[in-house]
Amino acid sequence: MKKWSMTQNLSFLKQLEAGICYFNLRVSSKPDEPGYEVYFIHALFGHRVQDGLSDIERLLGEHPKEVVLLDFNHHYAMSEEHHRHLLATLYEVFGRKLCKVSAVEEITLDYLWENDYQMYIRKYFERLREKQESGRGADAEGACMIKTGGALQVLVFYHHPSAETCTLLWPGSKIPAPWANTTDPHKLLQFLESTRAERVHCGSFHVSQAILTPRVKTVIGGLLRGLRKHLVERNLPTIMTWVKAQKPGRQGVNIITLDFVDLVDFASSVIKLNDHLLPDQAVT
Numbered sequence: 001m002k003k004w005s006m007t008q009n010l011s012f013l014k015q016l017e018a019g020i021c022y023f024n025l026r027v028s029s030k031p032d033e034p035g036y037e038v039y040f041i042h043a044l045f046g047h048r049v050q051d052g053l054s055d056i057e058r059l060l061g062e063h064p065k066e067v068v069l070l071d072f073n074h075h076y077a078m079s080e081e082h083h084r085h086l087l088a089t090l091y092e093v094f095g096r097k098l099c100k101v102s103a104v105e106e107i108t109l110d111y112l113w114e115n116d117y118q119m120y121i122r123k124y125f126e127r128l129r130e131k132q133e134s135g136r137g138a139d140a141e142g143a144c145m146i147k148t149g150g151a152l153q154v155l156v157f158y159h160h161p162s163a164e165t166c167t168l169l170w171p172g173s174k175i176p177a178p179w180a181n182t183t184d185p186h187k188l189l190q191f192l193e194s195t196r197a198e199r200v201h202c203g204s205f206h207v208s209q210a211i212l213t214p215r216v217k218t219v220i221g222g223l224l225r226g227l228r229k230h231l232v233e234r235n236l237p238t239i240m241t242w243v244k245a246q247k248p249g250r251q252g253v254n255i256i257t258l259d260f261v262d263l264v265d266f267a268s269s270v271i272k273l274n275d276h277l278l279p280d281q282a283v284t
Contacts, residue, residue, distance in 0.1 A: 002044060002226075003225070003226025003227060003228070004043065004214065004226055004227050005042050005043035005044045005227075006042075006226075006227065006228070007042060007211075007227065007259045007260065008259065008260060008261065008262075009260060009262050009263075010261070010262050011055070012052055012055045012056050012059075013055050013056075013059055014262075015261065016056065016059050016066065016068070017059075018261065018262065018267050019267030019268065019270075019271055020261060020267055021066070021067060021068050021069060022068070022069045022071065022207070022255050022257065023068065023069070023070050023071065024071050024073065024177070024207075024209075024257055025040065025070060025071060025072045025073065025074075026040065026041050026042055026073070026074035026075075026076070027039065027040060027041060027049055027072060027074070027075055027076070027078070027086065028041040028045070028075070028076035028077050028078065029076075029077045029078055029079075029082050030045065031077065036079075036081050036082045036084075036085035037049075037050075037085070038078065038082055038085065038086050040052060041076060049086065049089065050089050050093065053070075053089065053090065053093045053094070054093055056068060056070075056154075057093050057094055057097070060094075060097060060153045060154070064150070064151055064153070065109075065113060065151070066153060067109065067112055067152075067153050067154070067155070068153065068154055068155075069154075069155045069157065069175075069205070069255070070154065070155070070156045070157065071157045071159075071175055071177070071207070072086075072156070072157065072158050072159060072160075073157070073159045073172060073177070074159070075159070075160055080162060083160060083162035083163075084162070087158075087162065087163060087166065087169070090156055090169070091168070094153075094154045094156075096150045097150065097151075097152060097153040097154045098152070098154050098155075098156065098168045099112060099152040099153075099154065099155050099168075100167045100168050101167050101168070101169075101170050101171075101174070104174065104203060104204055104205060105203075107155070111152075112151060112152040112153065113151050115151065115152050155170060156168070156169050156170065157169070157170045157171070157172055157174060157175045158170070158171070158172070159171075159172030160172075173204065174204045174205060175204060175205040175206070175207060175255075176204060176205075176206060176207070177206075177207035177209055177257075178191070178195040178207075178209065179209055179213070180192070180209065180211075180212075180213070181213050182212065182213060183212050183213065183214060183215060183231065184212075185212065185235040185238045185239060186238075188210065188211075188212060188239070189238070189239070189242050192208050192209075192210060192242065195208070196208060196252070196253060199250075199254065205254055205255060206253075206254040206255065207254070207255045207256075207257060208253050208254070208255065208256045208257070209257050210239050210242070210243060210256055210257060210258050211257060211258060211259050212231055212232065212235060212259075214227060214230075214231055227259070228259075228260055228263075232259050232260050232263070233260075233263065236260075236263060236264055239258065240264050240265075240266070240269065243256060243258075243266070243269055243270065244269050244272075244273075246273055247273065247276045248273050248274055248276065248277060249276075249277060252276075253273070256270055
């Protein structure tokens with residue numbers, strides 16, 4: 001099962017060091033575990049979310065011009081208390097590095113680097129903690145806005161109603177990630193082309209998921225080989241040819257995801273796509 005649940009070989013830190021800056025995240029509580037801790041999950045449980053976030057924050061502290069996008073798009077077995085715990089954890093770990101929701105067109109690297117203060121609602125998160133610990137109601141009324149030094153380095157997207165009132169967490173509608181749900185690389189590329197063309201009408205970030213999804217019969221047919229050897233490796237050349245042919249910008253790709261990014265020159269190829277842009281052209 002582990003061979004089919006793993007989609008990356010590298011840790012957060014190794015991926016960040018390799019140039020990866022977007023993370024598609026699924027989280028869950030553990031059955032019958034007391035408290036409100038949440039864990040990363042993809043068929044099997046992974047590390048505590050707080051530990052992974054702390055690793056990311058540590059690298060961001062060492063590299064103040066790095067920017068990451070954290071997309072929490074699947075939540076399993078999570079009560080409202082679990083969500084409040086996770087929201088409070090995000091604030092505690094990243095604090096002033098969080099970028100508040102804005103017009104997508106405004107979010108350029110220059111905007112993030114030159115924004116020498118972050119306004120955030122400290123009392124909002126304090127009340128989340130209070131509600132979790134005491135069981136009393138809490139809302140954002142009376143929240144105080146605070147200025148603090150430092151660049152903005154983290155955009156968090158949270159696909160759940162519990163984050164709707166927090167201006168520091170971007171709604172899921174701001175980062176659509178269409179899913180091809182196919183094992184056929186040619187159907188995948190056709191899907192990526194058609195959904196990329198729709199991006200111009202969205203006013204949002206956009207994720208091109210250049211990944212193949214195994215069916216039950218795919219898993220049975222390659223049970224011992226696993227996702228990497230049975231499905232991913234043999235199709236990487238076709239997918240990477242598509243990646244290297246793309247152009248970024250309003251009419252092109254924005255964010256691209258790939259399984260097992262260490263097997264090919266994925267990060268450097270995506271970064272190189274920016275050479276197509278004019279020096280004075282802002283891109284999101």
